[in-house]
Amino acid sequence: MWNCWILGLLFTMPLMAIAGATEPTKHVVCYQGTWSTYRPKEGKFGVEDIDPFLCTHLVYAFLGIQESGELRVIDPYLDLEDNGGLGNIKKFNALKLKNPTLRTLLAVGGWNEGSKRFSIVANDPEKRSRFVEQVVQFIQRHGFDGLDLDWEYPGQRHNLNENNDRENYVALLKELKAGLNPFGYILSAAVGSAEFSASISYDIPAISEYLDIINVMAYDLHGPWDESVAINAPLYAGANDTTQRAQQLNVDAVIKYWIDSGAPPEKLMLGVPFYGRTFTLASAEGHMPGALHIGRGIAGPYSREPGVLGYNELCELFQREQWTLSWEPMQQVPFAFRERQWVGYENTNSLMLKAQYAMEHKLGGIMIWSLESDDFRGCCGGESFPLLRSINRVLFGRDNPTGLAAEMQQPAAATQSGDGVADSYCRDTNGYVRDPNNCSKFYYCNGGASFMFDCPSGLVFDTNTNNCNYADLVEC
Incomplete structure (x- = not known):
């Protein structure tokens, strides 16, 4: 068995860097929500729509976990080739044939997967061992370069109070690292961000020891669950953030908490959203941050979820309708409104500021949720993937990490x-x-x-x- 695993490792080892290409000094970790292949019309986003030169790491989201510790393939028809399936995973990892410097990760978990099954597995040494074995074998079989663990969140969202999720999470990471390390595989995790939540879930110095990449989900800091309208991922605190809890709900506070708590900055990826949170205002006259609302705002034609609009949906909406576009100078993020609809979102300017923040604080790079919400077709009159390219220009001085795409078009x-x-x-x-x-x-x-x-x-x-x-x- 070990000889087979080692041979498989050699088959899936990244090829040597292309001559003349520059190895990226920062990471750009890009998630693809694979369900986006079912979106209608111009919103449909499949593996064939991914530009493999714009990210250093691509994350395939998601597989699930069973209470036994076994992996659960959520959409076998999409993911696998068995029984006439579409073989999405094979196509995803084949992107490395185009860009041999690319790394691919398998994400297990996500918001919809919940927390309970992770808690059950992490609390049982035998189930942890089974999970590690399943992960290593799946990565080996399908040609990924590592695992992204997306347990949302240890110690939260379930009633298993007898399980010590905070400590068990460390044990799970330790055993995953031991299982992945002999093959050179990457171990990353998507983690909650703000102090009042992250302090429940994570022993930060302990998890930092085992994780190669820490994807800090510094978004969904505000949304329709708040009493008043506020922007999804503000860079800094705003004038309305007067309580201790509110002052934790911005990127600057999040990153400083993680660093001050013992996370190595070079392992931290600043997570940014390629979508906005929408609200329905209580009154059309009250449209500044802090105005009252009555709940979620409109849904987009592609994501079709009330309260959420992808950037591609937003920029097309702004072309069709007369929205007022504004900038919040203290928080350094945009917002927009039309009649009683209001959205706080990201644009190229705000994301360049976040990328500059990552550079100034010597972070490992930027994490993106998620590719399918960028204007990936360039429908809004400019280049494709404008958000992603704007981040790369700050981190690398060009619109992709390696420069390979430009080189490969030369004679x-x-x-x-x-x-x-x-x-x-x-x-x-x-x-x-x-x-x-x-x-x-x-x-x-x-x-x-x-x-x-x-x-x-x-x-x-x-x-x-x-x-x-x-x-x-x-x-x-």
Whole structure:
């Protein structure tokens, strides 16, 4: 079994960086809500709509968990190839063939999965062990680079008071790390943000020891559950934030709490929303933050959830209807209103400010929830993925982490691969080509451009799998 796992690791190891590409110094962790493939019309977002060059890490959301500790595939028809399924997971991980620097993570959990089953599993050593085994085998089988644990939230949303979720969460992470580490797999987690909630769920120094990436969900800080209208993810506190609790509900307070509590800044990803929270105002005259409301606002044509509008839905709405667009200067976020409808959201300006904040506080990068809510088709008159690109420009000085997309559109030239053989091969083909004189060397051809790779020492390129493999298993 161990030999099979190690061999599988080599098959799924990220390929060497493309010559001339810059390894990103920050992370851009992008979730895809896979159910978005069922959205109607221009809102439909499938794996084929993902630009694999715009993120450093892609997260497949979600799989579930059973009380036994086994993984639960929520949508087998979408996720798997069995019984004529669509094979979404295979397509998702195949994006690494386009961008070999990309990392893919499997997310387990999410808001709809709840907290109870996680609590039951984490409280039982045998079930924890089964969960770890299931996770490692699933990652190995499907070619992910790691796990994103999305338990929302330890110690909350269930009545299992006899379970010590806070300590059990640490034990679960410790055992997951032990199971994933021999294969070089990444362990990340999506975590709650504000102090009054996070202090219930997390022993921050303890979980930081085992997590490679901590995705801080610094959004949903305000919404229709509040008495008055407020913006989803303000960067700083506002004039109406007069109580101790209210002063915790902004990005600056969240990040400072996590750092002051012992989280290494370089492991923290500042989570940002690509959607807004909508309200129905009590009066059309009261439209500033702090105005009274009577509940959730309108739903969008794609997400179809009252109280939520994706940025793609918002920007199209602003084109069709006459909304008043405003900026909250203290909180450094936009809001908009029309008659009795009100929304606090993000735009390119507010997200660039958040990215700059991440740079100034030496955070590990930015986490995005989620890709399908960006203007991914460029329907609002500009470029595709404008929100994501604006973040990248701050973090990397260009609109993607590696610069690969721009390079791969250039004509083939010796400066790219440094190899005339590769250039001649790539004039007539696309995809991977093994060097005819050196089996450990191969090239990626795309539209006439060529990029050179070298397999790790002792391995050669396997043309059957398009991965590096043991030499004695490859016909060379």
